[in-house]
Amino acid sequence: MLSPMGANASRAAGLWWLMFWIGVVVWVLVTAATLYALVRRRRDRHDPLTARRWENAPLVWGGIVLPSVVLVLLTGVSIDAMRHRDHPDASQATVVQVIGHQWWWEVRYPERDVVTANEVHVPAGRPVRLELTTADVIHSFWVPALAGKIDLVPGRSNTLSINTDRPGVYEGRCAEFCGLQHAKMRFRVVVEPESSFQDWLAAQGTSAAEPADDLAARGRQVFLSASCVYCHTIRGTAAVGSVGPDLTHLASRDTLAAGIMPNTKGHLGGWIVDPQQVKPGARMPSSDLPPDDLQALLAYLGSLA
Numbered sequence: 662m663l664s665p666m667g668a669n670a671s672r673a674a675g676l677w678w679l680m681f682w683i684g685v686v687v688w689v690l691v692t693a694a695t696l697y698a699l700v701r702r703r704r705d706r707h708d709p710l711t712a713r714r715w716e717n718a719p720l721v722w723g724g725i726v727l728p729s730v731v732l733v734l735l736t737g738v739s740i741d742a743m744r745h746r747d748h749p750d751a752s753q754a755t756v757v758q759v760i761g762h763q764w765w766w767e768v769r770y771p772e773r774d775v776v777t778a779n780e781v782h783v784p785a786g787r788p789v790r791l792e793l794t795t796a797d798v799i800h801s802f803w804v805p806a807l808a809g810k811i812d813l814v815p816g817r818s819n820t821l822s823i824n825t826d827r828p829g830v831y832e833g834r835c836a837e838f839c840g841l842q843h844a845k846m847r848f849r850v851v852v853e854p855e856s857s858f859q860d861w862l863a864a865q866g867t868s869a870a871e872p873a874d875d876l877a878a879r880g881r882q883v884f885l886s887a888s889c890v891y892c893h894t895i896r897g898t899a900a901v902g903s904v905g906p907d908l909t910h911l912a913s914r915d916t917l918a919a920g921i922m923p924n925t926k927g928h929l930g931g932w933i934v935d936p937q938q939v940k941p942g943a944r945m946p947s948s949d950l951p952p953d954d955l956q957a958l959l960a961y962l963g964s965l966a
């Protein structure tokens with residue numbers, strides 16, 4: 662968060678530095694006062710009354726007035742920074758809906774009927790309005806380099822905006838303890854030039870690719886006759902489950918299971934056979950597919966670009 666790459670993140674970082682430097686000044690003053698108190702000589706006290714009044718003055722100024730002024734000032738600056746976060750309205754921004762699940766992120770582009778998971782693609786140089794809610798408990802969406810944190814609260818929709826002109830892949834994670842696998846609830850924001858973003862959207866909007874060979878065709882059969890269909894959707898097939906991530910374009914994603922491992926054939930196989938090994942408590946049961954079926958399934962899922 663200290664190397665901000667977007668407008669809202671810069672504002673948060675600016676506020677952080679202001680607080681840091683005020684903290685430094687306060688710390689120096691308090692340390693100096695402590696040292697002074699330790700080394701100063703006691704003055705002769707002919708007149709106990711004036712002496713007491715003199716001793717109370719630093720207490721009143723340093724202990725009450727100064728902290729009050731500093732805290733009121735910082736509160737004011739924080740509120741002002743919150744008010745000035747840019748909040749593009751839905752008409753001028755790309756709208757992305759993010760829905761938190763234990764322990765992964767559903768990502769939707771309502772204008773284009775696109776549904777994906779754990780990867781938020783956004784165009785560089787154009788405002789993006791994120792609308793966030795949750796399917797279960799409270800989560801918190803945090804991409805430190807791009808924007809502040811915001812909670813995903815049951816029954817309401819919070820908004821956060823991202824506006825950056827620097828393409829790149831930015832790591833994000835859940836920032837509100839949400840259960841056993843909270844630490845493995847990551848995601849990435851892919852900021853890309855307008856044209857690649859449009860290409861990506863168009864590709865994600867299509868139905869799943871037809872199997873290109875016999876092995877993949879058999880894999881699709883395995884998928885459709887196993888329990889997978891109760892929880893996963895592959896658009897263009899009979900699988901319309903909504904408990905887990907949409908797998909229509911699984912192979913286009915860089916990572917698996919909320920950013921915890923690269924999307925390679927080996928990791929995918931390990932995940933399908935025993936998700937509980939990698940992510941104990943994850944809402945996906947282990948499966949006992951025969952090796953041949955598993956190979957076919959991997960060939961099919963690997964073809965869903």
Ligand code: HEC
Pocket residue numbers: 763764765778779842884887888889890891892893904905906908911914916917918919920929933940943944945946948958
């Ligand atoms: C009871 C529901 C359920 C069943 C049955 C199920 N899954 Fe899942 N699956 C999930 C959930 C929930 C997740 C998200 C887990 C997480 O990241 O914490 C998931 C994640 C995945 C992922 C990772 C997706 C991504 O984008 O990272 C793949 C691949 C997957 N499942 C494939 C399968 C296959 C293949 C089957 C059938 C053999 C299957 N699942 C059966 C619920 C289920």
Ligand SMILES: [Cu+2]
Pocket residue numbers: 761764799800801835836837838839843846
């Ligand atoms: Cu969470």
